[in-house]
Amino acid sequence: MINRRQFLKVAGVGALAMAVTPLDILISSCKRNKGNENNRALLAAADKVFSQLENNTVLLPGEQIVVPVLDAPLVGVARADNPLFESFRNNEVIGAQWRPPGAWMPEAKSVVAFFFPVSSEIRARHRAARTATNEAWNFGYGKHGQVVNAFLSGMVAEMERQGVKTFIPTKDPSFKIERQPVMHGDKEDMHYSTSWSNRHIAFAAGLGTFGVHRHLITKSGCSGVLASMILDWEMEPTQADYRDPYENCIHCGACVNRCPAGAISLENLRNLKECSTYAANLRTENDPGYCGKCLVGIPCESVKP
Ligand code: SF4
Numbered sequence: 001m002i003n004r005r006q007f008l009k010v011a012g013v014g015a016l017a018m019a020v021t022p023l024d025i026l027i028s029s030c031k032r033n034k035g036n037e038n039n040r041a042l043l044a045a046a047d048k049v050f051s052q053l054e055n056n057t058v059l060l061p062g063e064q065i066v067v068p069v070l071d072a073p074l075v076g077v078a079r080a081d082n083p084l085f086e087s088f089r090n091n092e093v094i095g096a097q098w099r100p101p102g103a104w105m106p107e108a109k110s111v112v113a114f115f116f117p118v119s120s121e122i123r124a125r126h127r128a129a130r131t132a133t134n135e136a137w138n139f140g141y142g143k144h145g146q147v148v149n150a151f152l153s154g155m156v157a158e159m160e161r162q163g164v165k166t167f168i169p170t171k172d173p174s175f176k177i178e179r180q181p182v183m184h185g186d187k188e189d190m191h192y193s194t195s196w197s198n199r200h201i202a203f204a205a206g207l208g209t210f211g212v213h214r215h216l217i218t219k220s221g222c223s224g225v226l227a228s229m230i231l232d233w234e235m236e237p238t239q240a241d242y243r244d245p246y247e248n249c250i251h252c253g254a255c256v257n258r259c260p261a262g263a264i265s266l267e268n269l270r271n272l273k274e275c276s277t278y279a280a281n282l283r284t285e286n287d288p289g290y291c292g293k294c295l296v297g298i299p300c301e302s303v304k305p
């Protein structure tokens with residue numbers, strides 16, 4: 001059985017475990033700032049923008065049925081000067097590519113993370129599918145980027161209307177992801193050193209922790225998509241209900257058994273090299289090859305187990 005120290009190191013979050021104390025700072029800060037008006041205004045803006053999205057449905061051509069793509073997001077807030085952000089530069093977490101909020105926008109005061117669950121209609125079809133890929137996931141999950149982009153554009157406009165400056169690092173031309181070869185156990189793997197990571201931002205913003213499959217497990221599960229933005233707005237940080245970067249994962253191994261590529265193990269977590277190679281081999285001219293079997297049919301699909 002892997003011990004916790006090995007588990008965190010393999011997962012590339014060893015330094016996070018050492019840096020969880022700052023969450024206590026967030027919690028005490030939260031207690032001092034109850035009822036922040038800016039938080040309420042941001043939630044109201046997110047509700048409004050999400051409910052007015054015009055592209056959050058998809059036609060499944062085989063079934064000739066229209067289903068929703070994403071559910072309304074969970075929203076978490078971190079202070080821009082959260083000490084966790086400095087720890088992300090550690091090579092065992094994200095690495096030297098990482099740039100904290102103030103490096104993107106000097107006026108940064110808060111960072112907001114969004115987790116949009118994939119709709120139950122799409123998840124149910126993906127869960128039941130017996131084929132390597134299926135139209136619900138290909139067309140439904142496959143449209144999430146367009147939906148999230150429309151949401152973020154709406155949020156930028158809504159915040160501007162309220163006089164708030166925003167910045168979205170993943171949309172900036174300088175945003176970078178570098179793939180670095182690493183070994184996990186006796187297997188070759190890949191480490192993604194990136195200048196901004198929605199998963200790590202969401203962890204710092206109290207939305208959830210990582211799982212063996214390396215997705216973020218929130219109170220609405222892991223089967224969803226993440227986005228984030230920086231604001232020059234003072235906001236109350238979200239109170240995280242965890243201390244450990246893997247606290248929401250019950251280490252049950254269900255995602256290991258779901259993976260058709262054998263790319264996940266309890267000892268070495270999801271092997272990103274094997275996962276991406278499998279997905280690339282699924283792709284054809286008419287099939288984007290979205291796998292995602294490890295996001296459904298597991299205890300952490302839609303709840304925190
Ligand atoms: S399926 Fe089980 S082991 Fe895999 S991430 Fe979810 S809780 Fe963890």
Ligand code: SF4
Nearest residue numbers: 259275291292293294
């Ligand atoms: S996306 Fe597919 S291949 Fe990759 S880890 Fe998940 S189940 Fe395995």
